[in-house]
Amino acid sequence: MYSANCPSCGAQVSFRSAASVMAVCEYCRSTLVKEAGSVRDIGKMAECLEDYSPLRIGVSGNYDKRRFTLVGRIQLRYDAGFWNEWYVLFDDGSAGWLSDASGQYVFTLPAGRVENAPPFGQLRPGMRYTRDNVVWHASDVRSAACTGGSGELPFPVGAGWEAKVADFRSGERFLTLDYSDSAVPDLYLGQAVELDQLQCQLLRSDDEIAEGAGRYRGKTQALECPNCGGSLSYQVGQACHLLCPSCHAEVDASEDRAVVLAKHDEVETLNTTLALGDNGKISGTAWKVIGLMKCRETDSGETSEWVEYLLFNARLGFGWLVESSEGWERIAVLNRWPEVPSESAVRLGGKTYTQLYRYGSEVIYAAGAFNWRVSLGDRVMITDFRGPDGKLSAEHSANEITWSHAQPVPAQQVAEWFGKKSKVAAPARSDTATDYSLKGPAWVFTLLMLLLNVPLSLFSGVAGLIIIVFALLFLWVPVLVVKHLSGKR
């Protein structure tokens, strides 16, 4: 361990990792760069934004049977939010990174440089990248600015430092190409992890977080809309991007003062089956409806619309319910990606899912609190795959791809969860409704036509039979097309 006195305030600053080239003075926040036996002050480092993370410098744990300690942290902001990168020092002197994006954790270890990687500007989410016979898919490609830091770090970071990273997935494995320092990217390999499996010590407790920040992580907090004065509520540290249900202003409540990000003129009220603030109990766990958005299909002549409800539980985080003409579905975002052996099928947990639909979706209404920046007009491409236990969906935006698993839920069940027996009705339009409305009459006409025409056609020969066959095609093709289309959400 190397230590020196801060040239600015005189406090002792230590470098626990031999690979660290800079450290932030704990007392005066000077950024100190290690240079040939001394340290040079390159200016003050901004504080990290309080994000109520249980992690902090000094936390130790186990990864891959090795003991580690968190020794540094940088916070990175992009247009839709921010995340933390914790610099990890292992007991054997090697280093790695633990990224923490609103409670989603990924551990990665450095694995050298990649000479033949595609240029950063050419990378797009969904692109394939093959390395050592493993096929990877780009999940996330973005630039982000460093907005704060603390502890020690392996490269000099100051205000305005820009990270350029592309993340790739293969099942639960994770690969990052980091172009921040050069066009020849640094390679990192690792996997998505749950905090529990790292057996961490010295995590911040709920009380310690509240002591530092004045509020508990995940607590419902109310504020007045800075635009219209209406009442808004959000989840401290976890869902701070708000869309005012009264005036539609977009409000950022992640910092001490709520800031209006955008205003929208048109105000309509949307009556939804579940409302903001509704409480439900699903398998013994309490969930609250904190956000809702209505989406519409954008491609083809389709006019499908559906409502997505964002549910929140302080311990478990987020969940989704979707209400469409097909009925209700419960959605879980996947941390482990399916394998993609072909364009038309994917595999997950030994099950095969075949491609069903591919369509665009646009947000046409949103209100409440979200864990990312939602805006009216946000567009994504969705590809649905049907499998034995529901549907897998890939949601593709300009910067990232997310995978989720949807399981159908009877409307009756949703009504019981949220105590809304009278309001949650059966879906307005569904496969069974189509069966009754069109297929029934179609069969009656078919029987009548056969009864009346077959005896006649015996006299008119083959031509008569051909006319009957065409007549039946005219009858059945529209019926079956309607049935097929109504299968979409």
Ligand SMILES: [Zn+2]
């Ligand atoms: Zn100092």
Ligand SMILES: [Zn+2]
């Ligand atoms: Zn408002």
